[in-house]
Amino acid sequence: MPLSFLTADSAFDTADDVALPFDDRDRWRRPYRPGPWRVGAAAVWLLLASYVLFAAVIIALTGTPSASAVVFGIALVVITVALRLLRMGVWVSAHGLRQVRFVHTRTVPWERVAAVRTLQQPVRWLGLPRTVQGQALILVRKDRSADAMPYLLTTHNADFLARSGAFDRAADAVEAWAAEYRQG
Known part of the structure; x- marks a missing residue:
């Protein structure tokens, strides 16, 4: 069963071309599903972020709080990059x-x-x-x-x-x- 959240192609999958009553046409939606290359790249960035977060925890336990905060900030930037990669496309x-x-x-x-x-x-x-x-x-x-x-x-x-x-x-x-x- 395909997950059609945040996609516009679910309205075109019906037998007739009438939008469903709960289909909000004013909401921004992507008319296709993200491809495997995009999802794979975002997954690699999120995997990198998990390692950086783990490093932030180790630094927090053994090092200074300021160094831990810097590494945690880097992890947040990596997570932001991954989410932006998933958001890219046509809406x-x-x-x-x-x-x-x-x-x-x-x-x-x-x-x-x-x-x-x-x-x-x-x-x-x-x-x-x-x-x-x-x-x-x-x-x-x-x-x-x-x-x-x-x-x-x-x-x-x-x-x-x-x-x-x-x-x-x-x-x-x-x-x-x-x-x-x-x-x-």
């Missing part, structure tokens, strides 16, 4: 489309969205400088401002690497949200 709601990156978040209201399309083009492999041929979901804005959003999703990012079916479902879900809310 949708009735208000608009939000792209959460590691350092910053951009939100575009549906009124400013002209189209959401899937294109075949070179994309970055796991966000690294190396590019490979793949698909990307892009956002075309009505105002055509210079600070255009980069690719929303790609077939080779941490959520969809070696999961082309999941990319297709996620792209379809984001396109469906855009089509529904651009028309009003």
Whole structure:
């Protein structure tokens, strides 16, 4: 049984396209599940944080409280990094489309969205400088401002690497949200 909390694809799993009565469309939700690469990277960071917390306890018992506090602070930073890695991605709601990156978040209201399309083009492999041929979901804005959003999703990012079916479902879900809310 898949866990559909904090995902928007549960509304599209029903036989008809009517949202369920308890489905709150104003809540920000991710239209796909985080991929194994993203979850694995966050798990490694959390494992590192557990070792650092253990070191903070040992330092607290044998060393100075200030050194223990510094190591505990480092553990909190590592935990924050792990949680931010899990939060990264595309989120949708009735208000608009939000792209959460590691350092910053951009939100575009549906009124400013002209189209959401899937294109075949070179994309970055796991966000690294190396590019490979793949698909990307892009956002075309009505105002055509210079600070255009980069690719929303790609077939080779941490959520969809070696999961082309999941990319297709996620792209379809984001396109469906855009089509529904651009028309009003």
